[in-house]
Amino acid sequence: MERAPKPGKDVPPKKDKRQAKRKKPRRYWEEDTAPTTDRACPGPPRNKKRNQELRPQKPKNTHILKKPRISKKPQVPKKLRKRTNPEPERNLSGAQDPFPGPAPVPVEVVQKFCRIDKSKKIPHSKSKTRNRLEVAEAEEEETSVKAARSELLLAEEPGFLEGENGEDTAKILQADIVEAVDIASAAKHFDLNLRQFGPYRLNYSRTGRHLAFGGSRGHVAALDWVTKRLMCEINVMEAVRDIRFLHSEALLAVAQNRWLHIYDNQGIELHCIRRCDRVTRLEFLPFHFLLATASETGFLTYLDVSVGKIVAALNARAGRLGVMTQNPYNAVIHLGHSNGTVSLWSPAMKEPLAKILCHRGGVRAVTVDSTGTYMATSGLDHQLKIFDLRGTFQPLSARTLPQGAGHLAFSQRGLLVAGMGDVVNIWAGQGQAGPPSLEQLYLTHRLSGPVHGLQFCPFEDVLGVGHSGGVTSMLVPGAAEPNFDGLDSNPYRSRKQRQEWEVKALLEKVPAELICLDPRALAEVDVISLEQEKKERIERLGYDPEAKTPFQPKPKQKGRSSTASLVKRKRKVMDEEHREKVRQSFEQQKQHKQKKTKPFGAWPSALDRFVR
């Protein structure tokens, strides 16, 4: 690239002759302008992706590693680089470094770690502030590159399932998959035949190691499903509506017919919470230590499980609440209602943060993916819709299902599962970031009874299905995030590690008041209240103290500072300012006109009024 002199462009100087004769070591990631070499050395299969990789010292093809946008200071390193350009660096022995500069980093990985919105301009501010912003931006770039570089250390690759020459993966049966995979993975597929205790709800712990399920005839069990070691098995002698692990696998919340009960991992009842009665659905917000319960009476109640207090009890005013899910990105609770709306709730607000009209009939199931970008809903109108949660909550895609889905769940890598009757359908997205495409089925499976609960196991390619015939654990390759974070949720953690993690997690428990649609809002400048304050101040004072003072000409030295000349100078400045204003308004008018004229290129049609 920049170090290798190109044959056509610049003639190498005399002293480079010796070097030009010898063949340059060329690496596979180095792109070449000459197409011949490209054909001569075919790259590895990931060549395309590699071509996008960037090297920090070349600001041309990067847009991440560019110098900070504003650089007023003279750039000293530029000079140095120029000097070294014609002759590549050599060490004492004359050997050339085949991998000069820092290691390359893929652009999209850097993008993933980037936390600053580059599209926003740095506001016009004082030089000191500006300098600080520049420094912060440069630091941010550096950290995101470093984090991206550390991706190299990730040990595991995600799973996949591909059909050979046009084979439909949806036709592949679980038995085939079990046969094809290794023993350890095959052991993850199992069926618990518990026909007499009715339809089951189930829940995996946050580490994905433990599974709890409760049947509507009162059967509650928790087990380490990987080793199949049973932790407890009890019958609560009451209908179980929902079951959920609290922050660790040691505590279990069970929504029973009347009240909410909390059990430990040996099945001992620790609490009976009578303030939460007739609970239909449970959700646990792990970073806030909040247990959200939706009840038949129409209340959404937040229970702080670290102190045992009810933080908020919100009346949704929409009748019985039977559909609930949490947004893992911002801890907002989504409730589905019988009038087809989905409402978004935070414990800090008495009213919903937003209401989305999703379906014609009632909403049957809602789920949100782990990045908080997509929401999937299904309704009584047999529709399955995917919404974008980032902007104005627009539907991205929709599909009519013959039966309509009663249960939905997203996996960590964005697979969507829908339970319809006794069938489970799974859709996959094209890429990592995109929503699942509803056209092509990825997998399907028929169970021995109607589905009653669904969840993908975190960090394992496994989908747990609770149905009226028991509990089924089925294999879904490519569902889970392959690399866990050992400090956050470690499936292999010891008891000591768990205890330590628990203390740390409790120390940084996020207060319930901070739940809002944008969790990053806390780090941003509060412009609204700042402007409000300024406005109030101006009102109070009767003038704007920060306004630009009108130009006052300075008196000049002896003899030149006549009143007339002062007035003249003042007038000059005022006129110039006025002209500038007029110019700007003209330009604005022009732009406005252009905008208006553009869409009406052709004759307006009478049917235009129906266009939305």
Next chain:
Amino acid sequence: MKVKMLSRNPDNYVRETKLDLQRVPRNYDPTLHPFEVPREYVRALNATKLERVFAKPFLASLDGHRDGVNCLAKHPKSLATVLSGACDGEVRIWNLTKQKCIRAIQAHEGFVRGMCTRFCGTSFFTVGDDKTVKQWKMDAPAYGEEEEPLHTILGKTVYTGIDHHWKEAVFATCGQQVDIWDEQRTSPICSMTWGFDSISSVKFNPIETFLLGSCASDRNIVLYDMRQSTPLKKVILDMRTNTICWNPMEAFIFTAANEDYNLYTFDMRALDTPVVVHKDHVSAVLDVDYSPTGKEFVSASFDKSIRIFPVDKSRSREVYHTKRMQHVICVKWTSDSKYIMCGSDEMNIRLWKANASEKLGVLTSREKAAKDYNQKLKEKFRHHPHIKRIARHRHLPKSIYSQIQEQRIMKEARRRKYVLRHLTLSQYSFLTSLISPKTNKKLPFREVVYVLLLYIRDVFEDFSRGLFSPFFSVMGEAMII
């Protein structure tokens, strides 16, 4: 069919034996770590709280003097050695690590007014009320030898302060005039005066070593150049300056401790306005000393407290006080910038940490990393109101607290008075018309003044920011409208 399942080998994730460290694979993917900002905020809040919990700045009190401690001096070479002079003429040399007095000398009759060490650290100078300048050896006399000064200079007048040149064998004393002495001679090389009043302190500039600053009781701060025999510049303040101290990093900056409760940081090149006015003390400031980094300084006050100010901030970062500490007369920041010493009226020298919550001793690498991380978090979220409130909160003794309130009221009263006095008749009638615009009838004076004061309070918020002039101009403009 091509299939690959996620299948981890537990051996890669679990330690082999109990003696091994636990394996902790990391994945920094942001989707696995949601609520980044709120969690960091909570961490910052916790760090700020812990900082306040661990803020135990007081380290030791060195007692032994039989009268109030009047002056302190640092040893230029040894961090552990400190010298102090008392009001009964006794000089003590202390070892800080042992927290013990290692030597006591009866140096003068009456006060020890000033003391300084020679730049090489082998000897030190004291001046006292007995009109003498004495040079002493730093080492204790050998067994059988008598405790005697190396040199004694008998002067004609009382000396009130002394400072040694940072590189040469020259020192300066002050009293009725500033005298520059050669160490080898018994008469000053030159004497400089500007006005006739007693000069309370003199300080050599540590960088531009020929420059001196002095402050006199006729409210002056005078700068001298040793190479000339005449003073350079002077600035007159409202009240007397007790001491000045040069910034050890920026040659042209010095800070003056004033009787009017404030400290003034001046740029030597433009003396007409101070760069920063540091306000927080509620009584006369008696001494000031810079940290070796030049970023902060510590001031001792008659209000029985010491405060630490950042150089560019007008409010103090920290205040130290104890129940037993009386008027603090002298203060020094140690050369490793970690500790502060202060000598006070009740015969004690106190040793403080410069950073109240700092953990002393060797830190492990994990401790250090945690400390740095917390520091960064605190910095990131320092403007959030909840965190700001906790970080700023300091307990104050009742006397200081009530005086602050009192002075606030006094200041407010002074402002009001100023405005009312400068109000013209037309402005007054304008304001009346503001209050009752339609009827234009005269309101009772008290009512007008009340509304006026509300208005003035708002306007005067800007006064402190130097935006006072718009008040009158706006009044004028409004009347034209």
